[in-house]
Amino acid sequence: MNYYILTLFPEMMEQTLHTSILGKAEEKGLIKIQAVNIRDYTKDRHQKTDDYPYGGGAGMVMQAQPIYDAYLAVTEEIGYRPRTVYLTPQGPTFTQSKAKELAAEKDLVFLCGHYEGVDERVLEEIVTDYVSIGDYVLTGGELPAMVMIDAVSRMIPGVLTNEASGMAESFEGNLLEYPQYSRPFEWNGKKAPEILLSGDHRKIEIWRREQSILRTKKYRPDLLQKADLTIKEKAVYGVNDESAGRSV
Ligand code: SAM
Numbered sequence: 314m315n316y317y318i319l320t321l322f323p324e325m326m327e328q329t330l331h332t333s334i335l336g337k338a339e340e341k342g343l344i345k346i347q348a349v350n351i352r353d354y355t356k357d358r359h360q361k362t363d364d365y366p367y368g369g370g371a372g373m374v375m376q377a378q379p380i381y382d383a384y385l386a387v388t389e390e391i392g393y394r395p396r397t398v399y400l401t402p403q404g405p406t407f408t409q410s411k412a413k414e415l416a417a418e419k420d421l422v423f424l425c426g427h428y429e430g431v432d433e434r435v436l437e438e439i440v441t442d443y444v445s446i447g448d449y450v451l452t453g454g455e456l457p458a459m460v461m462i463d464a465v466s467r468m469i470p471g472v473l474t475n476e477a478s479g480m481a482e483s484f485e486g487n488l489l490e491y492p493q494y495s496r497p498f499e500w501n502g503k504k505a506p507e508i509l510l511s512g513d514h515r516k517i518e519i520w521r522r523e524q525s526i527l528r529t530k531k532y533r534p535d536l537l538q539k540a541d542l543t544i545k546e547k548a549v550y551g552v553n554d555e556s557a558g559r560s561v
Contacts, residue, residue: 314418314469316346317387318458319380320425321362323348325455330462338472346462351375354382363428372429380424380435387422395420396441398461399431400454404443407461409484411444415461416468423461425454486541489533491524526550 318326326348331339338344355362356378363373388394396418415421424431424440446457466472483490494505508520529536530550537552547553 314344314416314466315391315420316344316462317420317422318346318348318425318455318462319351319383319387319422320348320455320458321351321375321427322425322453322455323350326459329459334472335463335466338466338469341471343469343471344466349383349387351379351383354386355379356382366429370429374429375427375431377432377435377438380431381438384422384424384435384439391420394439395422397422397424397439398442398444398458399424399426399436399440400446400457400461401426401430401443402445402448402450404445406448407444407446407457407464409464412461412464413468415442415465421465423454423458425458427453484536487529487536487539488525488541489529489536491521491528523550526552 320326326346330336330346335344335346339346352360352362355376361376362379363375366372366374384397396415398415398421400423422439424436444457444461446460451457481490494509498505498510506520508516511517526540526542526546527550529540530552540552542550542552
């Protein structure tokens with residue numbers, strides 16, 4: 314997967330995206346992250362990339378031309394128009410299923426807005442997906458782009474050393490993951506659940522499934538409506554269409 318991040322602040326990406334699991338994935342050639350500095354494409358002699366909003370109001374608006382030319386430089390390099398994500402609080406909220414969907418692409422472009430946002434006309438021209446990372450307003454799209462790249466990359470085969478860990482995490486089947494424990498067996502007067510040391514994999518699986526359902530019911534009752542539960546599980550854990558969406 315090749316990521317192209319159109320940004321005014323490429324230095325923000327440097328440290329974060331090239332370390333840890335993503336850094337290793339880059340070394341293995343599974344992903345490639347390229348920050349494209351929008352300012353390099355301005356035709357303004359003072360290197361300006363923003364201007365006052367037509368109609369008045371606070372703040373500045375990122376202009377269409379430098380963004381479009383930065384985007385064209387990417388499309389010329391790869392030879393086609395790839396899916397292009399505009400990070401915006403106005404988009405549908407990013408989800409694990411969207412991460413999986415985007416992980417199937419060969420190239421992805423991310424456009425990071427700043428200030429009051431971006432001239433609408435260039436968005437109409439290049440954006441295929443509008444995505445928000447939550448109902449709050451940030452100063453720029455760089456952090457959201459990094460959040461998305463992290464989540465998408467984990468879904469690319471080979472990025473996680475243990476493939477299974479990407480498949481059995483929170484939001485799979487619309488359930489949260491069960492609680493995790495490690496050594497020592499007793500810490501601060503609290504013991505880890507005995508069953509996890511029993512060596513009985515079937516019983517451990519049943520216990521984890523139960524914990525997942527209870528945890529989802531407690532913290533994310535809204536997810537339960539969509540969860541993959543058997544009829545028996547629905548009855549045992551008191552889950553029905555009415556209870557989903559209500560706190561317990
Ligand atoms: N004026 C815009 C509005 O009210 O919708 C908000 C602009 S915001 C201050 C600047 C930039 O940050 C946006 O263009 C977008 O790229 C990014 N941004 C802010 N909040 C975001 C969020 N929740 N999800 C994704 N991107 C966000």
